[in-house]
Amino acid sequence: MDKSLIRSMKDKLNIKDVDARNYSPLTLAYIGDAVYEVIIRTILVSEANMAVKKYHHRASHLVNAGYQAELIHKLEPILTDEEMSVYRRGRNAKSYTSSKNASVIEYRTATGFEALIGYLYLKEEIERIYDLLRFGLEIGE
Numbered sequence: 001m002d003k004s005l006i007r008s009m010k011d012k013l014n015i016k017d018v019d020a021r022n023y024s025p026l027t028l029a030y031i032g033d034a035v036y037e038v039i040i041r042t043i044l045v046s047e048a049n050m051a052v053k054k055y056h057h058r059a060s061h062l063v064n065a066g067y068q069a070e071l072i073h074k075l076e077p078i079l080t081d082e083e084m085s086v087y088r089r090g091r092n093a094k095s096y097t098s099s100k101n102a103s104v105i106e107y108r109t110a111t112g113f114e115a116l117i118g119y120l121y122l123k124e125e126i127e128r129i130y131d132l133l134r135f136g137l138e139i140g141e
């Protein structure tokens with residue numbers, strides 16, 4: 001999912017460029033959730049070849065609202081002002097859904113995290129997503 005993959009996808013499928021600032025925080029969270037899930041699944045698949053049930057079990061630990069809330073709190077000190085603003089907009093957005101396995105605060109915090117990931121993705125700032133996740137997940141150097 002590097003910039004060339006996004007650019008290639010847009011070119012081949014005739015997808016227009018968008019201005020991420022024009023989207024609601026919940027729309028940003030919608031795409032951010034998918035991007036984060038793909039990255040987590042890619043990490044897990046790269047670690048070992050195992051049964052899909054095991055992948056699902058490990059992924060569900062990393063993609064739930066509680067974990068995402070912990071992750072964004074860890075990232076807050078290294079976020080730019082612009083990134084913090086996007087996160088706060090996502091966290092404070094009025095969502096009409098909730099998680100059955102997380103508190104309202106965790107769910108809203110996770111929505112802010114997903115909005116940030118979606119915002120960076122739509123801006124094609126994939127390296128920044130990788131840097132944040134590498135720091136937050138403590139992957140590699």
